[in-house]
Amino acid sequence: MRSAAAEKTSRMETPAALAMVGLALLVRVCVSMGPYSGMGNPPKYGDYEAQRHWMELSAHLPPRDWYRNGTNNDLSYWGLDYPPLSAYQSLAHARLFLLPFSPDSLALRSSRGYESPFSYCTHSLSLPSLYLLLSSDLLIFFPAALSFVYMYQAAIGRRQRSGDGKADDSVVTWHLAMILFNPALILIDHGHFQYNCISLGFTLGAIAAILSKKDLLASLLFSLALNHKQMSAYFAPAFFAHLLGKSLKRQSPVFEVFKLGLVVLLTFTIVWSPYLYSMKAVMEVLSRLAPFERGIYEDYVANFWCTSSILVKWKILFSLHSLKLLSSGATILITLPSMVQQIKDPSDLGFLYALFNSSFSFYLFSFQVHEKSILLPLLPATLLALREPQLLGLIMHFALLSMYPLLCRDRLIFQYAALLALFVLIFFRINGSHIKKKESSPAILKFLMTMAMCCSFTLHYIYMILQPPEKYPFLFEALIMALCFSQFAMLTVYTNMKQWMLLGISSEILMEKKNI
Amino acid sequence: MEAELWWFIGTVTCLKVLLHPSYRSTDYDVHRHWLALTSSLPPSKWYTDESSPHTLDYPPLFAAFEYLLSLPASLVVPSAVDLRHPEPSSTVDPVVLFQRSTVALSDLLLFLGVYLSTRKMAEIGRRRVVYLLIVWSPALLMVDHVHFQYNGFLLGILLVSLACLEKGRDLMGGGGLKRGLLRFVAMGVVVGVVFAASFGPFVYYGQMQQVLRRLFPFGRGLCHAYWAPNFWVVAFLLAKLGFSVTASAASFTGGLVGESSTFAVLPQVTPIVTFLLVMVAISPCLWKAWRNPQPKHIIRWVAYAYTCGFLFGWHVHEKASLHFVIPLGLVAINSLEDARHYFVLSIVRLNRE
Numbered sequence: 001m002r003s004a005a006a007e008k009t010s011r012m013e014t015p016a017a018l019a020m021v022g023l024a025l026l027v028r029v030c031v032s033m034g035p036y037s038g039m040g041n042p043p044k045y046g047d048y049e050a051q052r053h054w055m056e057l058s059a060h061l062p063p064r065d066w067y068r069n070g071t072n073n074d075l076s077y078w079g080l081d082y083p084p085l086s087a088y089q090s091l092a093h094a095r096l097f098l099l100p101f102s103p104d105s106l107a108l109r110s111s112r113g114y115e116s117p118f119s120y121c122t123h124s125l126s127l128p129s130l131y132l133l134l135s136s137d138l139l140i141f142f143p144a145a146l147s148f149v150y151m152y153q154a155a156i157g158r159r160q161r162s163g164d165g166k167a168d169d170s171v172v173t174w175h176l177a178m179i180l181f182n183p184a185l186i187l188i189d190h191g192h193f194q195y196n197c198i199s200l201g202f203t204l205g206a207i208a209a210i211l212s213k214k215d216l217l218a219s220l221l222f223s224l225a226l227n228h229k230q231m232s233a234y235f236a237p238a239f240f241a242h243l244l245g246k247s248l249k250r251q252s253p254v255f256e257v258f259k260l261g262l263v264v265l266l267t268f269t270i271v272w273s274p275y276l277y278s279m280k281a282v283m284e285v286l287s288r289l290a291p292f293e294r295g296i297y298e299d300y301v302a303n304f305w306c307t308s309s310i311l312v313k314w315k316i317l318f319s320l321h322s323l324k325l326l327s328s329g330a331t332i333l334i335t336l337p338s339m340v341q342q343i344k345d346p347s348d349l350g351f352l353y354a355l356f357n358s359s360f361s362f363y364l365f366s367f368q369v370h371e372k373s374i375l376l377p378l379l380p381a382t383l384l385a386l387r388e389p390q391l392l393g394l395i396m397h398f399a400l401l402s403m404y405p406l407l408c409r410d411r412l413i414f415q416y417a418a419l420l421a422l423f424v425l426i427f428f429r430i431n432g433s434h435i436k437k438k439e440s441s442p443a444i445l446k447f448l449m450t451m452a453m454c455c456s457f458t459l460h461y462i463y464m465i466l467q468p469p470e471k472y473p474f475l476f477e478a479l480i481m482a483l484c485f486s487q488f489a490m491l492t493v494y495t496n497m498k499q500w501m502l503l504g505i506s507s508e509i510l511m512e513k514k515n516i
Numbered sequence: 517m518e519a520e521l522w523w524f525i526g527t528v529t530c531l532k533v534l535l536h537p538s539y540r541s542t543d544y545d546v547h548r549h550w551l552a553l554t555s556s557l558p559p560s561k562w563y564t565d566e567s568s569p570h571t572l573d574y575p576p577l578f579a580a581f582e583y584l585l586s587l588p589a590s591l592v593v594p595s596a597v598d599l600r601h602p603e604p605s606s607t608v609d610p611v612v613l614f615q616r617s618t619v620a621l622s623d624l625l626l627f628l629g630v631y632l633s634t635r636k637m638a639e640i641g642r643r644r645v646v647y648l649l650i651v652w653s654p655a656l657l658m659v660d661h662v663h664f665q666y667n668g669f670l671l672g673i674l675l676v677s678l679a680c681l682e683k684g685r686d687l688m689g690g691g692g693l694k695r696g697l698l699r700f701v702a703m704g705v706v707v708g709v710v711f712a713a714s715f716g717p718f719v720y721y722g723q724m725q726q727v728l729r730r731l732f733p734f735g736r737g738l739c740h741a742y743w744a745p746n747f748w749v750v751a752f753l754l755a756k757l758g759f760s761v762t763a764s765a766a767s768f769t770g771g772l773v774g775e776s777s778t779f780a781v782l783p784q785v786t787p788i789v790t791f792l793l794v795m796v797a798i799s800p801c802l803w804k805a806w807r808n809p810q811p812k813h814i815i816r817w818v819a820y821a822y823t824c825g826f827l828f829g830w831h832v833h834e835k836a837s838l839h840f841v842i843p844l845g846l847v848a849i850n851s852l853e854d855a856r857h858y859f860v861l862s863i864v865r866l867n868r869e
Contacts, residue, residue, distance in 0.1 A: 027534065030531065030534035030535055031534060033534075033535075033537045033538050034534075035537075035608075411608060414533055414534075414536060415533075415534060417533065418531075418533035418534045419530070419534075421529075421530050422527060422530040422531075425523060425527050425530070426527075429523060
C-alpha cells in the first residue's frame, strides 16, 4: 500500500524534476557566456587556458609524456597536475568536440593563449566549447544528483516523514534544486572554468550507491573520483570509515574488506596502466599531483593556516617538512572523531555528516588548500539540505564570500550576485513552509549570526568600492578570510556534535525495538 | 503585489542579469543611437537626422521614452549618449550594462499589467500559470534580453489597458444611449489628447510628412528581411513553385529602404491591398464585438485582431507575433482548447528565433 503511494508520487515528481534540470542547464549556459579566469590576460592566462592546454597536450602526445618535461611539454606552463582520468577526459573532449571543428585551437605549441573561436565570450557562441562543459554536467553530475535525491527519499527521507508517509513532491524537487543550483559550483565550473562537476559527480554517484546498499559500485565510483581530482581524497576518510564499519558488522568482515579493496585496486590499475611500466614513471606522476613546493596555502584561503598566519608566520617559523607533518597531524586529529563514529555505528545519515566533517577538516587544516576547495565540503552540505537547512544557508553564504576576491578578479560579479539571489529565492521558496522550524536557537547565537551577516555584507561592499591602504594591500582579503574562518570553525564543531548525537538516537531506537 | 508574483519576478530578473553578456542584434545599436540622438538633438531634428543608418522609425512617444532614459544615462554613463559611439575602454561595456538594465527595469510595467490582469483570479494555481507564461515567457526573454528590444514595456501598456477594459464591465453596464454616447465622446477625447501630445510637436514643426514616412516605410517591401510566417510567404512560395518569377528573390526580402517589385505572376500587392485584406479578416470579430460587446472577451478579440494584422500586413516582423502570444497567455488558462491554441501559436513563433 505504502510503496504504491510512493511509486505514484515519484512518477508525479518527474516533470518538476525535469523542469529543475532544464533551468539548471539554462543557468549554466548563461554563466558560461560571461568572462572566465585569465580572459585576455597574457602570458599565463588562467584556468581556462590550462584546460585548453591539457587538451592540446593529450591530443598530440602519448600518455607517458603527459607528466614529463620535454620539448613539447613545458611543465612550468600549466603542466598537467591532475590524475590520469582528468587527462583522459581532456583527450576525449579534444577528439570529440574540438579537433573536428577547429584544429587550430589545439595545435601543438603554437596554440598557446588561443582564445577566439574556442571561447564563447566573443558574442558568437561557439558550440563545441559549450558542449564540452554541458556534456560533463549532463552525463555525470546531473544523473548522480537525480539518483541521489531518489535514493535519499528511499533510505532516509521516508523514515523522517510523519505518520501519513506521503513524500511531498516539492520537497524532493527542492532538495534536487539545492544540489543543482549550488552557486559556488556553477561559478567555478562555468564561470572560472574547471571541471569540478566530474569529480564531484562521481563522488555524488558513489554516495547514492552507498544509500542504495551497492557498496562495490560505490567504491568503483569513488575511485574514479579520486582519479579525476586528487582533492576527492577529502572525502576518503568518510568512505573508508563507513565501508569499514559496515563490513565489520557483516558475517565475514575480512572477505568484505577484501572485495572492496579489490575493486579499488582494479580501478586504479586500469586508470594508471600507461604508467605502470616502471616505478620512476609512477613517481613522476605522483610528484606532479602533490606539489608540496607550492607552500602550505595558496592566495587567501579561509582555513586555519592562512588565517592564523596573520599572527603566526608559519612559512618563516617552520620548515616545509615540519609544516607537512604539522598539517597532516592536525587534519587526522580533527577527522578522527567522525571516523570513529562511522566505524562504531555506520548509518546513512551519519555517513552524510561524516562526509561533511572529513572534507571540512581537510579544507581547514590540510596542506596546500585552494579557495576553490570549499566546493568539496559544500557538496555534503547540499546533500544534508533537508536535515540542516540553516547550516546550508550559512555555509553557502560564507563559502561564496571566501571566493569573492577570486571571482572579483575574474570579473564575475554580476554572475555572483545573480546566482546568489537565485539560490536565496529558491532556498526560501519551500524551506519556509515545508520544513519544520527548528526550536528557536538561543538569543546570543542569533545575535552572533546577524553580526556575521552584517560584517559579510559590509565586506562585500568595501572590497568592491574601496582601495586598501598602501601599507596593507591585502587587508580586505585577510578580513574576509578571518570572518569566514570563524564561521567555518563554528560550523565544524556543530556538525561533529550532530554526528555524535545521531549515535545516541539510533541506539535509543534500537533499545525501543528491543523493548517492544 | 503578492509574494508569489514577486518570486517569479525575482527569479526571472536573476536570469536577465545572467543574460547580459549574450548576443546582441543590430537592434541594440539602433536603440543606442536613439538614446544619443534624443539626448543630443532637439525634437525638431529627431526625425530628420540621417547621420547614422539607424534612423528613428518608432512613434514620438517611444522617442520620448528614449529621451527619458537618456537623462539618467547622461549622469551615469556619459558615453551612452555620445553620438560618436566611443568604443568601450574595458572588456565590460558600461553602455551595454546600462541598456540591458533599462530593458529589465522597464519590464516592471509588464509585471504591473500581469498583476492587474490576474488580480481577480481566485485560484493561486491559475495565477501561477499566467506568471509562468508571461513573466517567464521565453519569447520575451529571447527578443528583449538577448536580441534587444523593449517589447516587455510596450506589452505592459497593452496588458494594463486590457485589464482596464475587462474591468470596464462595472462602469459600462446598463447605461442608456445618451450616457453611452457621452462615454464614446470622452474616449475619443482621450485618444485625441494622447495622439496630440505625441504628434503635436511634429505638426508644429511641419514635419508630419517626414514622421509618417519614417513610421510607415512602404518602400521596405512586402516581407521583412527575416520572414514572418504569414500569408505572403505562402503566396510567395506558391509563386516560386508554380510560376516563373521575374523579380529577384533578394529584393523581395530587403530589410532596408528601397522600392522593390515583387510578384510577377500574382497581381501586384500594394499596401492598400494588404490593409483591405486585414480589414476583411478582422471584420467578423469586429461585427461580433459591435453586436454584443462583452468585456470578458476583449483579450481574445484584441489577440485576434493582432493575428490578422500579422498574417496579412505589409512588412511584418516575425517579432510582431509577441503581440498576440503574450495576451493569449492570459486566456490560455481558461480551457484546454485555449491552452492548445496558445501552445501551437507559441511553438510556431518560437522556432522563428
